[in-house]
Amino acid sequence: xxxxxxxxxxxxxxxGSFCVPAAAPRRILIADDSPVNxxxxxxxxxxxxxxxxIAATGAHAMARHREHPYDLILMDSQMAGMHGFDATxxxxxxxxxxxxxxxxxxxxxxxxxxxxCLAAEMDDVCVKPLHAAQLRDLLLLWLPPxxxxxxxxxxxxxxxxxxxxxxxxxxxxxxxxxxFRADTETRLQALRxxxxxxxxxxxxxxAHALGGSCAxxxxxxxAGLYRILELRCHAGSCAxxxxxxxxxxxxxxxxxxxxxxxxxxxxxxxPNEHPAPGxx
Amino acid sequence: METPFSQxxxxxxxxxxxxxxxxxxxxxxxxxxxxxxxxxxxxxxxxQALALLVQRSFDLVVCDIALPGxxxxxxxxxxxxxxxSPPCIVLSAHDDPQHALAALRSGALAYLVKPLRLAxxxxxxxxxxxxxxxxxxxxxxxxxxxxxxxCLGWLALRRRIARARAFSRTSRSTAVxxx
Numbered sequence: 001x002x003x004x005x006x007x008x009x010x011x012x013x014x015x016g017s018f019c020v021p022a023a024a025p026r027r028i029l030i031a032d033d034s035p036v037n038x039x040x041x042x043x044x045x046x047x048x049x050x051x052x053x054i055a056a057t058g059a060h061a062m063a064r065h066r067e068h069p070y071d072l073i074l075m076d077s078q079m080a081g082m083h084g085f086d087a088t089x090x091x092x093x094x095x096x097x098x099x100x101x102x103x104x105x106x107x108x109x110x111x112x113x114x115x116x117c118l119a120a121e122m123d124d125v126c127v128k129p130l131h132a133a134q135l136r137d138l139l140l141l142w143l144p145p146x147x148x149x150x151x152x153x154x155x156x157x158x159x160x161x162x163x164x165x166x167x168x169x170x171x172x173x174x175x176x177x178x179x180f181r182a183d184t185e186t187r188l189q190a191l192r193x194x195x196x197x198x199x200x201x202x203x204x205x206x207a208h209a210l211g212g213s214c215a216x217x218x219x220x221x222x223a224g225l226y227r228i229l230e231l232r233c234h235a236g237s238c239a240x241x242x243x244x245x246x247x248x249x250x251x252x253x254x255x256x257x258x259x260x261x262x263x264x265x266x267x268x269x270x271p272n273e274h275p276a277p278g279x280x
Numbered sequence: 281m282e283t284p285f286s287q288x289x290x291x292x293x294x295x296x297x298x299x300x301x302x303x304x305x306x307x308x309x310x311x312x313x314x315x316x317x318x319x320x321x322x323x324x325x326x327x328q329a330l331a332l333l334v335q336r337s338f339d340l341v342v343c344d345i346a347l348p349g350x351x352x353x354x355x356x357x358x359x360x361x362x363x364x365s366p367p368c369i370v371l372s373a374h375d376d377p378q379h380a381l382a383a384l385r386s387g388a389l390a391y392l393v394k395p396l397r398l399a400x401x402x403x404x405x406x407x408x409x410x411x412x413x414x415x416x417x418x419x420x421x422x423x424x425x426x427x428x429x430x431c432l433g434w435l436a437l438r439r440r441i442a443r444a445r446a447f448s449r450t451s452r453s454t455a456v457x458x459x
Contacts, residue, residue: 109376109377109378110378127375127376127377134375165308168308168311168312168315168398169307169311172307172311175307176304176307176308179303179304179307180304183302183303183304205346208346208373209301209302209346211373212302212305212344212372212373212394213302213304213305215373215394215395216304216305216308216394216395216396217304218395
């Protein structure tokens with residue numbers, strides 16, 4: 001049942017085929033009329049290992065995307081000339097099949113303004129000024145790994161984060177992981193019940209709490225999915241919550257595999273494990 | 281004058297109260313604060329926190345905004361109405377200026393976005409307790425490398441504070457000279 005629901009939905013992030021030999025570099029477009037913002041975003045993406053093109057106007061962005069489709073577009077919502085919302089609407093109008101994730105970059109941060117971005121068929125909102133951690137979370141969410149190498153790198157990042165938590169907690173780390181699991185499962189149940197009852201305010205609240213604890217444990221992609229659910233609820237619909245929850249479940253299982261690996265190595269070799277002082 | 285390492289290490293531990301309804305978040309914030317030399321108590325709601333605050337005093341309060349029942353901002357307002365309320369740090373998953381502003385207006389001294397990092401908490405505390413920065417309390421079972429790292433970090437921080445003080449002294453004296 002879960003498989004059938006995950007067809008061409010915007011919230012479906014398939015893990016990708018394992019037989020792709022080498023990853024084609026991801027194509028990212030930054031549409032912003034401020035050259036400084038463009039350069040900062042480009043530099044931050046470069047640091048994260050991505051190459052990005054720049055478009056100075058909405059029309060330019062549209063033309064570039066039509067010529068050679070991008071994997072992700074970071075769109076300033078208030079550009080001179082064609083507005084980011086208009087450009088998004090036009091891109092969506094000409095789109096067939098695959099839906100490109102368009103992320104609104106905005107200085108506005110109220111819930112209403114975020115909802116307006118979603119209503120304009122953008123997929124996500126990030127608040128300026130951009131910073132590296134925020135971009136990394138966005139890319140993890142919207143550009144999921146396609147190859148074993150990418151998957152391996154992501155898992156290694158998760159383990160590094162968990163190991164640094166383990167250095168912080170010392171012998172209490174085991175307990176923290178157990179508590180995280182118990183907490184997540186209780187809240188997930190509450191989330192499902194609230195969603196089935198159509199109680200959007202409660203879904204939003206529970207999703208927010210879940211997102212916070214996932215981010216603390218290094219489950220960044222789960223945190224991103226909860227954030228999307230929160231955004232969607234505020235915009236007034238959680239119609240595709242089953243897809244998001246299915247994604248969350250998949251991600252939770254993947255996270256637990258990494259947590260188990262870290263726990264095992266921690267139990268076996270904690271005196272020899274090198275701490276990660278840079279993180280904690 | 282620099283305080284010797286051993287004396288600072290023996291100084292009375294500051295007490296902190298962590299308020300969060302998620303047990304994982306409480307443990308994380310608690311571990312970070314313990315690492316920074318605090319003795320930590322926890323509460324899972326604003327009501328429970330107020331009950332604790334009536335019984336005893338704390339040197340620091342760290343609270344979340346989204347809490348069941350009374351929310352974090354209301355808690356801050358209530359605490360500010362009391363005499364000798366401890367300094368507050370708000371720790372929230374809302375990464376936007378609106379929530380940060382609301383928290384600061386309610387009397388928080390710092391607004392930190394989850395996930396919490398040791399370095400961010402350290403910087404925030406540095407602003408709140410500029411003269412009483414304690415070295416990280418190290419567990420006996422931590423590796424020599426971790427101890428060395430922590431000591432170096434602590435010494436670097438002391439140097440930074442000393443430099444900042446020296447700078448403020450010189451800038452004050454030049455200001456006097458130009459007068």
